[in-house]
Amino acid sequence: MARISTKTLSRYLFQGQLPRRGCLSLWQAHSSIRPCPVASIPSARSLRQLRTDASLTQRDPAPVHVPLRKQLKDEAKKAKASGKKKTKNVDNQVVDGWELTVGIEIHAQLNTARKLFSAATTSFNDQPNSHVAYFDLATPGSQPIFQKETLIPALRAALALNCDIQPVSRFDRKHYFHWDQPSGYQITQFYEPFARNGRIMLQPRDGIAAEDGDGISIGIKQVQMEQDTAKTMAQPGDVQWVDFNRTGVPLIEIITLPDIHHPATAAAFVRKVQILLNAVDSCVSGMEAGGLRADVNVSVRRSDDPSAPLGTRTEIKNLSSFKAVEDAIIAERDRQISILEAGGIIAGETRGWSIGSTETRRLRGKEGEVDYRYMPDPDLSPVIIGDDLVSHLRTAMGQLPDAEVDELIQEFGITSKDALSLVALDGGNRIEYFWNVVDALSARLGFDSPETLACYQLAANWILHELGRLTASHQTDSAQPLEFTPEGQCERVPVKHLVDIVISLHQRKITAKVAKELLWVVYRGTIPREYASVREAIEKENMWFQELSEAEYEVLARSAVEGQDDVVAQFVDCKQYPTGKLMFLVGRMMRLGPEEKIDPKNAESVMRRFLKTYVVELKSKPS
Incomplete structure (x- = not known):
């Protein structure tokens, strides 16, 4: 049962020396015209003061970060104080007489060592402005240099999304003015993206709306590479701090067709994309860590005339959780229906959403399509992608989550809920741990015997549930994370110890209570050193199950x-x-x-x- 991990393979592609760190200090951009101290670098000109006048920008300043847990608690208190009760989403997927249409744009940070057009290293939670090249700051005379290795995770993502890889793609400039984009334009792939015509199948086990029946196919119009912007941090007193570490970090933008008609299915789609990107080691992190963001386009029309054109759409920006995707779509759908039933007209606009809210809020209007003055980037050559590279990556991708879930259900008798959890937990590392346990059990008990199959199922249950209980806060004040590696190892609960416990428990040599106590001892690292294994500890401490007559x-x-x-x-x-x-x-x-x-x-x-x-x-x- 040998398997090759996609993540293991990816580490051997395009490895190189990381560039030296930069030495820029934190820059400040104030919202009124007054001098702003800026750290200098050799041959670099001082940046001009940037105004925050809303008329000069189409992008909103980043809000002060509030932890997600605090946001949820605050919103729950407000809802309780208001006396309003929210309708359960499962009963709120359809409004009689109306059809909802949703299209989604997902931005995901690629898992790369370098930025898209400079040799600076990608940086997360490092010292602000410590990974910045001249081109990232649009320093006069600097040129973009496409970093070829950034293409690899982008291609893996597109293949996982069943896209057609384009042999020739080109970069374009998208013009707009904001302090987080010092060049005045973003480099993207508007006209000729590197991937088109993808498709994802969603099944009931993925969490789609019941109204979508046995499954739904969602089309992907295109996947394009583009550069991220700088990170803005709001400070007291109308001050914005700008960290250019994020400028130029490689992104992919995944644009769907308007094939989604239920809020729960939209959330299920975003979740499925995150699982796929993680499985092929394309994305740095998921929505919970800010590595993936979703914008949704929402429109409604009356369902009595299927030939009628789609309604005016509004866009809800920067949704940061699966629940936010579903809740925001429901709120915006209901708002649009209410306006239309009252005889009003839906205005094309960009709207925002706060966690725990019941209504979307207007951010800015769209009196027509925004003119970004797209133009081919004259400094970048076309990207030529060979069939041999695509073929190699497709072959090396390994097993995708759907196939893995099917195997867990069909061959091991694991429930679909538990199978999905095993595949998704710990960034895919926990399922690798499970396969290592399976291999160890097979080596000890043999393949395909009824006893071995029962041990597989018992191991899956313990890996999913009992290991999770070890880090529960009520167990200890100093609970440490289990930290599964991409190779499926766990230092705190080694595979061999869990296998000893599972076999002993299945063979009724120890009770469930003793098994759980042994697992706790292994986790805390308190097995006496003279014992080479858990099995030896059971023997020496006489923990064998001696059942009553x-x-x-x-x-x-x-x-x-x-x-x-x-x-x-x-x-x-x-x-x-x-x-x-x-x-x-x-x-x-x-x-x-x-x-x-x-x-x-x-x-x-x-x-x-x-x-x-x-x-x-x-x-x-x-x-």
């Missing part, structure tokens, strides 16, 4: 029902025992006896048999 079980069962005549009376003349009451009595057995010697299933069986005779005794007693 049948007679001892019956004694416990009788003790459990003593004084519980009211409960036992509910089993008289019952064709089917009430489950809740039965498990109540089994629970008493577990508490009264030595738990480490009791098998819950056997305890339940004994209790069922005991009740048959005990109920007869109870009925024969004089009233």
